[in-house]
Amino acid sequence: MSELSIAQLRARTGLASSALRFYERKGLLHAARRAGGKRVYDEDAVEQVALIDLLKRAGFTLSEIAALVGPSGRSAPDWRTMAAAKLRELDDRVQQIERARKALRHAIDSRHELLDDCPVHRRILRAHAETLAADAKSAPAKSASAKSAPANSASVKSTSVKSAPAKSASVKSASVEGVSVSGRGAGSA
Template identity: 45%
Template sequence: MDSDLLDIAEVAARSGLAPSALRFYEKKGLIVPAGRNGLRRSYAPEVVTRLALISCARRAGFTIAEIERVLRATPGDTALRERLSAKAREVDEDIARLIRMRDALDHAATCDHALLVDCPEFTSMLRVPVAA
Protein backbone atom coordinates (compact mmCIF):
# COMPACT_ATOMS: atom_id res chain seq x y z
CA MET A 1 0.00 0.00 0.00
CA ASP A 2 1.34 3.43 -0.97
CA SER A 3 2.02 5.45 2.20
CA ASP A 4 1.03 8.68 0.40
CA LEU A 5 -2.55 7.49 -0.05
CA LEU A 6 -5.26 8.87 2.21
CA ASP A 7 -7.98 6.69 3.59
CA ILE A 8 -11.60 7.77 3.28
CA ALA A 9 -11.68 9.18 6.82
CA GLU A 10 -8.65 11.39 6.12
CA VAL A 11 -10.15 12.62 2.85
CA ALA A 12 -13.44 13.32 4.62
CA ALA A 13 -11.65 15.31 7.33
CA ARG A 14 -9.54 17.31 4.86
CA SER A 15 -12.41 18.03 2.48
CA GLY A 16 -15.09 18.67 5.10
CA LEU A 17 -17.34 16.14 3.38
CA ALA A 18 -18.97 13.09 4.90
CA PRO A 19 -17.68 9.69 3.82
CA SER A 20 -21.13 9.04 2.36
CA ALA A 21 -20.65 12.06 0.07
CA LEU A 22 -17.31 10.65 -1.06
CA ARG A 23 -18.93 7.31 -1.85
CA PHE A 24 -21.72 9.14 -3.73
CA TYR A 25 -19.21 11.14 -5.79
CA GLU A 26 -17.33 7.93 -6.49
CA LYS A 27 -20.53 6.20 -7.64
CA LYS A 28 -21.21 9.17 -9.97
CA GLY A 29 -17.67 8.94 -11.39
CA LEU A 30 -16.49 12.32 -10.05
CA ILE A 31 -13.70 10.78 -7.99
CA VAL A 32 -11.86 7.48 -8.23
CA PRO A 33 -10.23 5.63 -5.34
CA ALA A 34 -6.61 4.64 -5.77
CA GLY A 35 -7.17 1.38 -3.93
CA ARG A 36 -8.24 -0.12 -0.65
CA ASN A 37 -6.67 -0.57 2.74
CA GLY A 38 -8.62 -3.57 3.96
CA LEU A 39 -12.25 -2.59 3.50
CA ARG A 40 -11.56 1.16 3.49
CA ARG A 41 -11.17 3.14 0.29
CA SER A 42 -7.89 4.98 -0.25
CA TYR A 43 -7.37 8.03 -2.42
CA ALA A 44 -4.46 9.94 -3.90
CA PRO A 45 -3.89 13.25 -2.07
CA GLU A 46 -4.93 15.17 -5.22
CA VAL A 47 -8.53 14.05 -4.67
CA VAL A 48 -8.85 16.73 -1.96
CA THR A 49 -8.31 19.46 -4.59
CA ARG A 50 -10.83 17.79 -6.90
CA LEU A 51 -13.34 17.64 -4.03
CA ALA A 52 -12.79 21.37 -3.36
CA LEU A 53 -13.70 22.05 -6.99
CA ILE A 54 -16.76 19.81 -6.73
CA SER A 55 -17.90 21.46 -3.48
CA CYS A 56 -17.40 24.94 -4.91
CA ALA A 57 -19.33 24.02 -8.05
CA ARG A 58 -22.17 22.55 -5.97
CA ARG A 59 -22.39 25.74 -3.90
CA ALA A 60 -22.50 27.72 -7.15
CA GLY A 61 -25.52 25.70 -8.24
CA PHE A 62 -23.98 23.21 -10.64
CA THR A 63 -25.67 19.84 -10.92
CA ILE A 64 -23.73 16.61 -10.58
CA ALA A 65 -24.11 16.07 -14.35
CA GLU A 66 -22.69 19.55 -15.06
CA ILE A 67 -19.76 18.95 -12.73
CA GLU A 68 -19.05 15.63 -14.45
CA ARG A 69 -18.94 17.46 -17.79
CA VAL A 70 -16.61 20.13 -16.38
CA LEU A 71 -14.24 17.49 -15.04
CA ARG A 72 -14.07 15.86 -18.48
CA ALA A 73 -14.08 19.07 -20.56
CA THR A 74 -11.75 19.53 -23.46
CA PRO A 75 -10.85 22.76 -25.27
CA GLY A 76 -13.25 21.81 -28.08
CA ASP A 77 -16.32 21.52 -25.86
CA THR A 78 -17.83 24.84 -26.97
CA ALA A 79 -21.33 24.13 -25.66
CA LEU A 80 -19.97 23.53 -22.18
CA ARG A 81 -17.79 26.63 -22.35
CA GLU A 82 -20.84 28.71 -23.29
CA ARG A 83 -22.70 27.20 -20.31
CA LEU A 84 -19.75 28.04 -18.05
CA SER A 85 -19.83 31.66 -19.26
CA ALA A 86 -23.55 31.84 -18.54
CA LYS A 87 -22.97 30.32 -15.11
CA ALA A 88 -20.24 32.92 -14.43
CA ARG A 89 -22.78 35.66 -15.16
CA GLU A 90 -25.26 34.00 -12.78
CA VAL A 91 -22.58 33.87 -10.08
CA ASP A 92 -21.85 37.57 -10.65
CA GLU A 93 -25.55 38.30 -10.10
CA ASP A 94 -25.53 36.20 -6.92
CA ILE A 95 -22.45 38.05 -5.67
CA ALA A 96 -24.11 41.43 -6.31
CA ARG A 97 -27.25 40.27 -4.46
CA LEU A 98 -25.22 38.98 -1.51
CA ILE A 99 -23.21 42.21 -1.32
CA ARG A 100 -26.47 44.20 -1.21
CA MET A 101 -27.73 41.94 1.55
CA ARG A 102 -24.48 42.22 3.53
CA ASP A 103 -24.54 46.00 3.27
CA ALA A 104 -28.20 46.11 4.32
CA LEU A 105 -27.50 43.87 7.31
CA ASP A 106 -24.52 46.01 8.33
CA HIS A 107 -26.75 49.08 8.17
CA ALA A 108 -29.58 47.30 10.02
CA ALA A 109 -27.23 46.52 12.90
CA THR A 110 -26.89 50.23 13.70
CA CYS A 111 -30.07 51.76 12.23
CA ASP A 112 -32.17 53.80 14.67
CA HIS A 113 -35.48 53.81 12.77
CA ALA A 114 -38.37 52.62 14.93
CA LEU A 115 -39.19 50.04 12.26
CA LEU A 116 -36.31 48.86 10.16
CA VAL A 117 -38.55 48.37 7.14
CA ASP A 118 -39.34 52.11 7.27
CA CYS A 119 -35.68 53.02 6.84
CA PRO A 120 -35.23 54.29 3.27
CA GLU A 121 -31.51 53.50 3.29
CA PHE A 122 -32.15 49.92 4.37
CA THR A 123 -34.88 49.30 1.81
CA SER A 124 -32.90 50.97 -0.99
CA MET A 125 -29.97 48.62 -0.35
CA LEU A 126 -32.21 45.63 -0.93
CA ARG A 127 -33.67 46.83 -4.22
CA VAL A 128 -32.46 45.09 -7.34
CA PRO A 129 -30.83 47.65 -9.63
CA VAL A 130 -32.71 48.13 -12.89
CA ALA A 131 -30.60 47.35 -15.94
CA ALA A 132 -30.17 50.32 -18.25
Protein backbone atom coordinates (compact mmCIF):
# COMPACT_ATOMS: atom_id res chain seq x y z
CA MET A 1 0.00 0.00 0.00
CA SER A 2 1.43 3.40 -0.92
CA GLU A 3 2.00 6.09 1.67
CA LEU A 4 1.15 9.77 1.48
CA SER A 5 2.68 12.81 3.08
CA ILE A 6 0.32 15.36 4.58
CA ALA A 7 0.94 17.56 1.51
CA GLN A 8 -0.06 14.68 -0.79
CA LEU A 9 -3.16 13.93 1.30
CA ARG A 10 -4.03 17.64 1.17
CA ALA A 11 -3.65 17.60 -2.64
CA ARG A 12 -5.79 14.44 -2.99
CA THR A 13 -8.61 15.66 -0.71
CA GLY A 14 -8.60 19.42 -1.11
CA LEU A 15 -8.42 19.92 2.65
CA ALA A 16 -5.89 22.18 4.28
CA SER A 17 -3.14 20.53 6.30
CA SER A 18 -4.49 22.27 9.38
CA ALA A 19 -7.89 20.58 8.82
CA LEU A 20 -6.22 17.18 8.50
CA ARG A 21 -4.30 17.77 11.75
CA PHE A 22 -7.56 18.90 13.37
CA TYR A 23 -9.22 15.64 12.28
CA GLU A 24 -6.34 13.78 13.91
CA ARG A 25 -6.84 15.67 17.18
CA LYS A 26 -10.56 14.82 17.04
CA GLY A 27 -9.76 11.12 16.59
CA LEU A 28 -11.21 10.94 13.07
CA LEU A 29 -7.97 10.31 11.20
CA HIS A 30 -4.55 9.03 12.09
CA ALA A 31 -1.17 9.03 10.48
CA ALA A 32 0.18 5.53 9.87
CA ARG A 33 3.57 6.64 11.13
CA ARG A 34 6.05 9.48 11.21
CA ALA A 35 9.06 9.71 8.96
CA GLY A 36 11.61 12.37 9.79
CA GLY A 37 9.11 14.00 12.16
CA LYS A 38 6.46 14.28 9.44
CA ARG A 39 3.14 12.52 9.21
CA VAL A 40 2.80 9.66 6.75
CA TYR A 41 -0.68 8.36 5.86
CA ASP A 42 -1.88 5.14 4.29
CA GLU A 43 -3.72 5.37 0.98
CA ASP A 44 -6.93 4.57 2.93
CA ALA A 45 -6.74 8.05 4.48
CA VAL A 46 -8.10 9.52 1.24
CA GLU A 47 -11.32 7.51 1.59
CA GLN A 48 -11.45 8.26 5.33
CA VAL A 49 -11.37 12.01 4.61
CA ALA A 50 -14.02 11.52 1.90
CA LEU A 51 -16.22 9.66 4.39
CA ILE A 52 -15.82 12.43 6.98
CA ASP A 53 -16.78 15.00 4.35
CA LEU A 54 -19.85 13.03 3.21
CA LEU A 55 -21.04 12.63 6.79
CA LYS A 56 -20.51 16.35 7.46
CA ARG A 57 -22.54 17.18 4.35
CA ALA A 58 -25.29 14.87 5.64
CA GLY A 59 -25.44 16.99 8.79
CA PHE A 60 -23.38 14.93 11.21
CA THR A 61 -21.24 16.85 13.68
CA LEU A 62 -17.60 15.86 14.12
CA SER A 63 -18.50 14.29 17.49
CA GLU A 64 -21.23 12.24 15.82
CA ILE A 65 -18.81 11.22 13.08
CA ALA A 66 -16.30 10.11 15.71
CA ALA A 67 -19.02 7.94 17.26
CA LEU A 68 -19.95 6.51 13.85
CA VAL A 69 -16.45 5.71 12.63
CA GLY A 70 -13.11 5.76 14.33
CA PRO A 71 -9.76 6.82 12.91
CA SER A 72 -9.36 3.35 11.39
CA GLY A 73 -12.41 3.96 9.21
CA ARG A 74 -14.29 1.00 10.68
CA SER A 75 -17.94 1.69 11.42
CA ALA A 76 -19.36 1.45 14.91
CA PRO A 77 -21.60 -1.56 15.64
CA ASP A 78 -24.67 0.68 16.09
CA TRP A 79 -24.05 2.85 13.01
CA ARG A 80 -27.50 2.04 11.58
CA THR A 81 -29.27 3.42 14.65
CA MET A 82 -27.25 6.64 14.47
CA ALA A 83 -27.80 6.93 10.71
CA ALA A 84 -31.56 6.36 11.09
CA ALA A 85 -31.77 9.09 13.74
CA LYS A 86 -29.92 11.51 11.45
CA LEU A 87 -32.22 10.57 8.58
CA ARG A 88 -35.27 11.44 10.69
CA GLU A 89 -33.63 14.77 11.58
CA LEU A 90 -32.92 15.48 7.90
CA ASP A 91 -36.51 14.58 6.94
CA ASP A 92 -37.77 17.08 9.54
CA ARG A 93 -35.45 19.75 8.13
CA VAL A 94 -36.65 19.03 4.59
CA GLN A 95 -40.27 19.49 5.72
CA GLN A 96 -39.36 22.79 7.43
CA ILE A 97 -37.62 23.97 4.28
CA GLU A 98 -40.60 23.01 2.09
CA ARG A 99 -42.99 24.92 4.36
CA ALA A 100 -40.67 27.94 4.31
CA ARG A 101 -40.49 27.74 0.48
CA LYS A 102 -44.29 27.74 0.21
CA ALA A 103 -44.59 30.75 2.51
CA LEU A 104 -41.90 32.62 0.59
CA ARG A 105 -43.48 31.68 -2.75
CA HIS A 106 -46.81 33.08 -1.53
CA ALA A 107 -45.10 36.28 -0.38
CA ILE A 108 -43.32 36.72 -3.72
CA ASP A 109 -46.48 35.98 -5.73
CA SER A 110 -48.68 38.25 -3.63
CA ARG A 111 -50.50 40.89 -5.67
CA HIS A 112 -49.99 43.41 -2.86
CA GLU A 113 -47.15 45.89 -3.22
CA LEU A 114 -46.43 45.66 0.51
CA LEU A 115 -46.58 42.28 2.17
CA ASP A 116 -48.10 43.95 5.23
CA ASP A 117 -51.21 44.71 3.13
CA CYS A 118 -51.78 41.06 2.20
CA PRO A 119 -54.63 39.54 4.25
CA VAL A 120 -53.33 36.01 3.66
CA HIS A 121 -49.91 37.00 5.00
CA ARG A 122 -51.57 38.61 8.04
CA ARG A 123 -53.52 35.39 8.75
CA ILE A 124 -50.32 33.35 8.43
CA LEU A 125 -48.63 35.63 10.96
CA ARG A 126 -51.56 35.46 13.40
CA ALA A 127 -51.72 31.66 13.15
CA HIS A 128 -47.98 31.41 13.65
CA ALA A 129 -48.11 33.78 16.65
CA GLU A 130 -50.81 31.57 18.19
CA THR A 131 -48.60 28.53 17.62
CA LEU A 132 -45.68 30.27 19.33
CA ALA A 133 -47.89 31.16 22.29
CA ALA A 134 -49.23 27.61 22.56
CA ASP A 135 -45.68 26.22 22.39
CA ALA A 136 -44.55 28.61 25.10
CA LYS A 137 -47.40 27.53 27.39
CA SER A 138 -46.83 23.82 26.79
CA ALA A 139 -43.11 23.93 27.50
CA PRO A 140 -42.40 26.60 30.13
CA ALA A 141 -39.35 24.78 31.48
CA LYS A 142 -37.27 25.03 28.32
CA SER A 143 -33.66 25.95 28.80
CA ALA A 144 -32.34 29.30 27.62
CA SER A 145 -30.22 27.56 25.02
CA ALA A 146 -33.22 25.85 23.46
CA LYS A 147 -35.11 29.17 23.31
CA SER A 148 -32.22 30.86 21.53
CA ALA A 149 -31.75 28.07 18.97
CA PRO A 150 -32.01 29.07 15.30
CA ALA A 151 -35.43 28.65 13.73
CA ASN A 152 -34.31 25.87 11.42
CA SER A 153 -33.24 23.65 14.31
CA ALA A 154 -36.27 24.15 16.57
CA SER A 155 -39.02 21.59 16.83
CA VAL A 156 -42.06 22.49 14.79
CA LYS A 157 -45.81 22.14 14.66
CA SER A 158 -47.52 22.35 11.32
CA THR A 159 -49.98 25.12 10.59
CA SER A 160 -51.47 24.90 7.14
CA VAL A 161 -53.19 27.97 5.88
CA LYS A 162 -56.08 28.36 3.28
CA SER A 163 -58.40 31.18 2.34
CA ALA A 164 -60.68 31.32 5.30
CA PRO A 165 -61.79 34.02 7.68
CA ALA A 166 -59.08 34.83 10.20
CA LYS A 167 -61.29 33.79 13.10
CA SER A 168 -61.47 30.23 11.75
CA ALA A 169 -57.72 29.71 12.08
CA SER A 170 -56.77 27.43 14.91
CA VAL A 171 -53.42 27.03 16.59
CA LYS A 172 -52.79 23.50 15.33
CA SER A 173 -54.28 23.90 11.87
CA ALA A 174 -55.15 27.10 10.06
CA SER A 175 -55.68 27.20 6.31
CA VAL A 176 -54.75 30.11 4.05
CA GLU A 177 -54.52 29.46 0.27
CA GLY A 178 -52.52 26.25 0.56
CA VAL A 179 -49.58 27.97 2.23
CA SER A 180 -48.25 25.91 5.08
CA VAL A 181 -46.15 27.40 7.83
CA SER A 182 -44.85 25.99 11.03
CA GLY A 183 -42.19 26.18 13.67
CA ARG A 184 -40.61 28.86 15.75
CA GLY A 185 -38.96 32.09 14.84
CA ALA A 186 -39.33 34.50 11.99
CA GLY A 187 -37.47 32.18 9.64
CA SER A 188 -40.29 29.68 9.44
CA ALA A 189 -43.21 31.95 8.45
